[in-house]
């Protein structure tokens with residue numbers, strides 16, 4: 148397991164109360180960073196996880212807010228930077244599939260205006276809102292950003308075509324934002340595939356998943372910690388990498 152001394156560094160992780168976000172919070176905190184954990188105000192796990200982390204001796208605090216609400220994002224980033232005094236790392240992890248079961252491409256008419264609007268606002272504009280509010284602080288700290296995209300954004304298929312398009316946009320924006328914020332701030336992304344053990348709302352058919360996993364060179368679904376490890380590397384190391392999306396998919400099914 149890679150490690151770094153992040154004492155004195157401060158991170159904001161959106162959607163940090165569960166899954167990949169929470170594993171990233173844990174990894175950053177265990178390496179000495181102070182962590183502002185964002186998630187939806189109505190999610191009881193937010194305060195529960197913060198209490199658990201604080202009891203373990205970590206400097207973590209909850210900053211609730213919905214990344215689809217511009218005012219809440221500004222208030223959340225400002226409160227976090229005021230509380231901790233600086234901001235070095237932003238992890239744009241919050242997202243939604245907007246559906247409890249996958250919508251196949253053939254069912255394209257089911258993806259109505261409301262579905263498009265919701266997913267674009269949370270998954271695509273949400274990271275932009277957070278980046279915009281955080282940019283002055285990240286520039287001052289010469290910090291780094293990681294966007295959590297998805298292999299669906301690279302055409303592997305996923306919970307819906309709309310979801311995949313928001314992740315494709317995030318992969319493209321990662322390159323744009325690397326140019327926008329360089330040389331002070333590096334901006335990268337990871338593209339996860341199957342996640343074993345997150346709270347992801349969209350449930351795939353277990354037999355389909357098992358068939359998919361059997362075709363992976365590494366023969367297992369990724370755990371939140373597998374993804375957090377790569378996010379951690381892109382934040383704490385990777386000094387000459389920016390604008391890139393690292394595919395983290397166990398080698399890809401064939």
Ligand SMILES: NC(=O)c1ccc[n+]([C@@H]2O[C@H](COP(=O)([O-])OP(=O)(O)OC[C@H]3O[C@@H](n4cnc5c(N)ncnc54)[C@H](O)[C@@H]3O)[C@@H](O)[C@H]2O)c1
Pocket residue numbers: 161162163164165166167168185186187190212213214215239240241242243269295296297298338339340341342345346347348371
């Ligand atoms: N689970 C998968 O199969 C999968 C695959 C590829 C990529 N991803 C991506 O990984 C990331 C994390 O997903 P996960 O599997 O850990 O899921 P998760 O559901 O465990 O975690 C997502 C968290 O984001 C929060 N969230 C949702 N909408 C929000 C909003 N508007 N504002 C603030 N917080 C919000 C949720 O409450 C939840 O705690 C997401 O970006 C997702 O798109 C997931």
